[in-house]
Amino acid sequence: MAPPSALEVEALTDTQAATLVESLGINGVKARRNKAPPVSIAVATYASSEMFKGPSCGKPKAKRWDHILNQESIDRNASSLKAASQLLKTPGLISLGGGLPSSTVFPFEEINLKVPKLHHFSEAETKESGILIRSGKHDAAEGKSLYDLHIALNYGQATGSIQLLRFVTEHTEIVHHPPYQDWECTLTVGSTSAFEMALRMLATRGDYMMTEEYSFCSALETAIPLGIKPLGIKMDEQGLLPTHMDHILSNWSESERGARKPHLLYTVPTGGNPTGATQSLQRRRDLYACAQKHDVYIVEDEPYYFLQLQPYTGPNSPDVPPPASHEEFLYALVPSLLSMDRDGRVMRLDSFSKVIAPGMRTGWITASAQMVLRFVRHSETSTQHPSGVSQLVLYKLLEETWGHDGYLDWLIWMRMEYTRKRDNLLRACEMHLPREVASWKNTEAGMFHWVRVEWRKHPLVLRDKEAGIVEVEEKIWRSGVDKGVLTAKGIWFRAEGDAGEEMFFRMTFAAAGEEDVREAIGRFGETLRVEFGLVGEKQGNGNHDGTAVPKETGAA
Numbered sequence: 357m358a359p360p361s362a363l364e365v366e367a368l369t370d371t372q373a374a375t376l377v378e379s380l381g382i383n384g385v386k387a388r389r390n391k392a393p394p395v396s397i398a399v400a401t402y403a404s405s406e407m408f409k410g411p412s413c414g415k416p417k418a419k420r421w422d423h424i425l426n427q428e429s430i431d432r433n434a435s436s437l438k439a440a441s442q443l444l445k446t447p448g449l450i451s452l453g454g455g456l457p458s459s460t461v462f463p464f465e466e467i468n469l470k471v472p473k474l475h476h477f478s479e480a481e482t483k484e485s486g487i488l489i490r491s492g493k494h495d496a497a498e499g500k501s502l503y504d505l506h507i508a509l510n511y512g513q514a515t516g517s518i519q520l521l522r523f524v525t526e527h528t529e530i531v532h533h534p535p536y537q538d539w540e541c542t543l544t545v546g547s548t549s550a551f552e553m554a555l556r557m558l559a560t561r562g563d564y565m566m567t568e569e570y571s572f573c574s575a576l577e578t579a580i581p582l583g584i585k586p587l588g589i590k591m592d593e594q595g596l597l598p599t600h601m602d603h604i605l606s607n608w609s610e611s612e613r614g615a616r617k618p619h620l621l622y623t624v625p626t627g628g629n630p631t632g633a634t635q636s637l638q639r640r641r642d643l644y645a646c647a648q649k650h651d652v653y654i655v656e657d658e659p660y661y662f663l664q665l666q667p668y669t670g671p672n673s674p675d676v677p678p679p680a681s682h683e684e685f686l687y688a689l690v691p692s693l694l695s696m697d698r699d700g701r702v703m704r705l706d707s708f709s710k711v712i713a714p715g716m717r718t719g720w721i722t723a724s725a726q727m728v729l730r731f732v733r734h735s736e737t738s739t740q741h742p743s744g745v746s747q748l749v750l751y752k753l754l755e756e757t758w759g760h761d762g763y764l765d766w767l768i769w770m771r772m773e774y775t776r777k778r779d780n781l782l783r784a785c786e787m788h789l790p791r792e793v794a795s796w797k798n799t800e801a802g803m804f805h806w807v808r809v810e811w812r813k814h815p816l817v818l819r820d821k822e823a824g825i826v827e828v829e830e831k832i833w834r835s836g837v838d839k840g841v842l843t844a845k846g847i848w849f850r851a852e853g854d855a856g857e858e859m860f861f862r863m864t865f866a867a868a869g870e871e872d873v874r875e876a877i878g879r880f881g882e883t884l885r886v887e888f889g890l891v892g893e894k895q896g897n898g899n900h901d902g903t904a905v906p907k908e909t910g911a912a
Contacts, residue, residue, distance in 0.1 A: 379533040399511075400438075418724035418726065429557040454511075512747075515741075516742055519755065527760065528720075530686075534697060543718065548574060551657065561582065563583075565585065565622055567589065567622045570628075570860070571622070576849075576851060593797050595633040598645070620655070621652050623656060630844065655702075712753075780873055789877065795808050804864050811858075814887065830845075832859075845861065846859060846862065861880075
């Protein structure tokens, strides 16, 4: 079964040659590794994705982005000490140059972990029958592993360890198969840091950054102190509208706006935070075409990409079974912007935070070699590299215990876990939220639910036409807190800091237990009934016996 094509197929003239480059499959990883040189086990060894990628015959090279790189990024030169450390793998070399301490003074001899066995991923199963894995200080030298505490606890390269970089490069090729030659990956200390570094490469104080009109508040709070002004693009149920983006850019006036035409877009295409909106394949193609038309560089932030959920079937319908194979799972994913990026105009941010654990503070970016090099130059004198312990733990789990196929099994399990959590919340909403004032779209990906509230029906507005959305939103939110439920106000996520015309509340189904989620939604429903004077009316869409009556939700 072939996956849906991320690229539009274009006709070739009789003077053009078409070369088919086969994508990497899980079964091809071992064969490729067998042909490659062995991985170095030296401390701070140099690494590049070019060491691990497949052939790229027939693919174009990325465009150059010198015209959007800012002066700070251009002025960053290679770290002298990092460059010199690349010589440490030289046989017979005795180093007196670098400040790498001897591992003999590291007060850690080994670490032991208990992790899930394949296909037995739950917390209870792991506690009962999990696999015990160990990492000693000198496992690499003793031939037991390619990565150990002697390497992980010392300084490393800004690209991250060669051992984990190999895994994420292969994973990126398996899932996205970038359609240009010179793409690379480099590890990060998580997407929050990676985004801040990207802004300090790509924008200058006074620039505008386009994003969804409701966007991740931490991203907005990262941009604003740097003097970068968020510019909200209108949205529908599939996320931002390329037509509106095109309209803004086509009619841009530097004199009226006081800034040059925007060249940077930040977007969360899958399970967007806060709205939960997911861009369809066609929407992504249209967005990319608009970016090409106006020469816009895209930062694709995708922490929820693998949390694309099963369809919601309603409260009394059987669940959709999980994907039957890795191929079916990958086929079901909406292709990424990276997978359709012929120009190298996408910097994709990936993270282990939502699919392994946020405290790992480890992720990676994928971009053209030019942009990855600029990113690495920044990392060398700031974050340096992700925690060595985090990288080692991830390597022992993903590489030595699960492998690529086992990691996909885990991601399938995560998809089903979050589907169950999402379904529980939707059933609670159908039962408890009053339809007279609340509506929503069923979340298709991620971990957030976005509820629209008809604030103009609030008694405060009916009594006083001067009452505004901010006042009503605060009143509802505070009332909910008083009743024991904490939600996130939609205004917190407004890209341009205004109140907007519609009212929303964001809820997450990720952390709380199922009973707590149902109780919290019940409290929020009661809050709305009290606030809107609906007390005494039948709550939500539920029957008296507590079962929900199916009804199509309203549009948010």
